[in-house]
Amino acid sequence: MDAPLPREGSTWLITPAVPGRFETARRAGADVALLDLEDSVPQGGKDAARAAAIGCLTAAAAEGSAAVLGLRLNAPSTVNGLRDLVAVAESGLRPAVLLVPKVESPHEIELVAKVLDAEDGPPRVWALIETPRAIGRLPAILGARGLAGVVFGAADYAAATGCRRSTRALWYPRAALAVSAAAAGLPAIDSPHFDLEDPDGLRREAEEASDLGFAGKGAVHPRQLPLIREAFRPSARDLADARATLTAADAAGGVTTAGGRMVGPPLVAAARAVTERARSAPDVPVSKEVPGV
Template sequence: MTALVARSLLFVPATRPDMVAKVGRSRPDVVVLDLEDAVAPGDKDSARVTAAETLTAERPGAGTVLLRINAPGTPWHDEDVRTVVGLLAGGHVDGAVLPMYEAPDQLADLRGALGGDARVVVGLESVRGIADARELLAAGPDGVYFGAEDFAASIGGRRTTGGTEVLYARSRVALFAALHGVTSLDQVVTAVKDADAFRTDARQALDLGFRGKVCLHPIQVEVAHEVFTPTDDEVAHAREILTAGESGVGLVNGEMVDAVHLTMARTVLARAGESV
């Protein structure tokens, strides 16, 4: 299976078919109908029915379509999984998002139920999830997102504008995702209409090694694509570095080229969708 492309992952409440219908305007790489955080406990069953009806009627305009189920151990998990299985059979979704991922068996059980071709994105958003990130990501999900809000609540911390309170946890997700070849998605920005705040956070995520960003609003999708798509100049420079490396030239524009720079250039081209 090819690597999951996810510069943007847009969450849409499963209770809002009107919002699902508008997804094609922003064209996120991944759209997720959410049965978890976006749905109150008393509305879980009706939201599941609404999500199934919405997805069966028309597939949203996104590269990958997923359903975020409720976590293992909740009263709704098993029925959520059965719903995903039915939607997969009809080609209406590509897989599921597993929140509060804390044990490899949880991923194994979900993959067993969905089948090997289904995409699974997991959420590391608790103290246990972050502490065991290396083992959890070694189990092989297609993608992982860092849930900063839930993590801060789990550890008993407080969210700040600067975000230093989650930097260690955020970095662990990026680190172990890279180690195991898992597509990594950075934390949400809850100020959904503040494009500048989202852009700043996304650039920090790119610097940390994330491959995309979780989005809560279509405005954020556009900014995520802007940040996580290399510019023409970046792509041209990366090609120049690789060409220099192949010919044994030690300098490009007066800067030394060594193995590290070749690796970084390949990363840029991979982000641009080029095989290297």
Template sequence: MTRPVFRFGPAILFCPADRPDRYAKALERADAVILDLEDAVAPERKQAARDALVANPIDPERVIVRLNPASTPDRALDVAALAASPYRTAMLAKCEGTVDVVGLDDVEVIPLCETARGVLAADALADLPNVSALMWGAEDLVASLGGSSSRRADGTYRDAARVARAQVLFAAAAHGTAAIDAVHLDLDDEPGLRAETEDAAALGFAATACVHPAQVPVVRSAYLPSAEQLESARAVVAAAEGMSGVFAFRGRMVDGPVLRQAEQVIRRSGGIESI
């Protein structure tokens, strides 16, 4: 399988798979939807969720299906439901290594690294040919560490979570795949969501997962560069035309990495299709 190109984002919205009445609404609000067969669905509703997934198709180009962990008996049933549906992109909950991807060769896969083992396996997972992105998750990760909170009192991530976030981003970038940032669970903390998403965009994440439709516009706007950032980036790229090597511009040294960063800002605005 040729490595798939990540096409989702920047705002990807979770939707419980046992709520087909919400499928279309979620897709209207977000750039893509994760139909969730795992945590959002109670154990007694798992089969109903799989049945709904098959019986209520929406645009497969904008849908990711989150499967239950490979260690559970639900995984095989989830894979069968996925095969009976029009969807061919699977997010693997609590993915802990390449063995968890066995049997999904014809499916675009997004491993969710949300345990200690999963984070340590991120590099190997990102190297698989059918992986288009990695995502990380803070809450299950901290639980796997024996902890009780991923965030400090001010809402920022504790150091272990920040390390995991960076490690997943590094692994994705090293293998030419995308990285998806974790959800922000505090629905009333719009400033925190915005700051976290702006940080994700600046670092190179391709998308951020959302747990509520109200988070979608915040995430979308945070991935767009500000007018000042865009003007500065365009000016740097324009100044570099005809130049070779390092040069000074507006009191700042500009070299290859700075130029590439400016190009990324323009790309995020939709101004560069390919570089």
């Protein structure tokens, strides 16, 4: 399964490894459809879920899929995590995304990459950062061989710290993860919003995630996808400002002003990033006349 890695602004739809659910998830329009073998599966159902996930991924590989397909394993320090690794290794499947939960050291990532022969191929292993200890060890974790990116786990982090699962309480770990991932040149995906009846809260969280520098956000239901995608899409004002900045910079050939603001190399780079994000969103009209688009 050599699907492309998730692009910036990606939506991750996470679904239990239950027959019938994955087919819906991979056709829902998310950039990543992720089968979960961990939290959404009770202990007594792990073996059946593992077999179902392998079957779904095998069928999807034969048919082809527009979505990037992924699998959240159980923690490799557990018996079920080891069984997951063996099952995937023996199946010959190599999902484009392998999400490892409860990561607190680079060794967990490197173990999964080595067992699944991912060390010399494209990075596939993503670390789920969901404990205070993991936040404190980010530099080491982000240096792991075979690491493709990181995902924030709000629910487990809040449970581990005893904090509320609110924007204010989780601002620090989210910001720390986004900054550290950027420093390592890796994408970071924000935690899902778990209240399906709170679209305003989802919109607010997704906008904050975009502001913090996350590349996308998880979802637990297909109806959350449009709101997430909208939050990561450059607004008309963002695009207008970016166009003005690039036009002024191209005309001046150096530091100048646009709209009453100084325009120098950092602002030009940011403007080009905005136009790149717009170009990667097919439902956002982008003029070909815009410099840098």
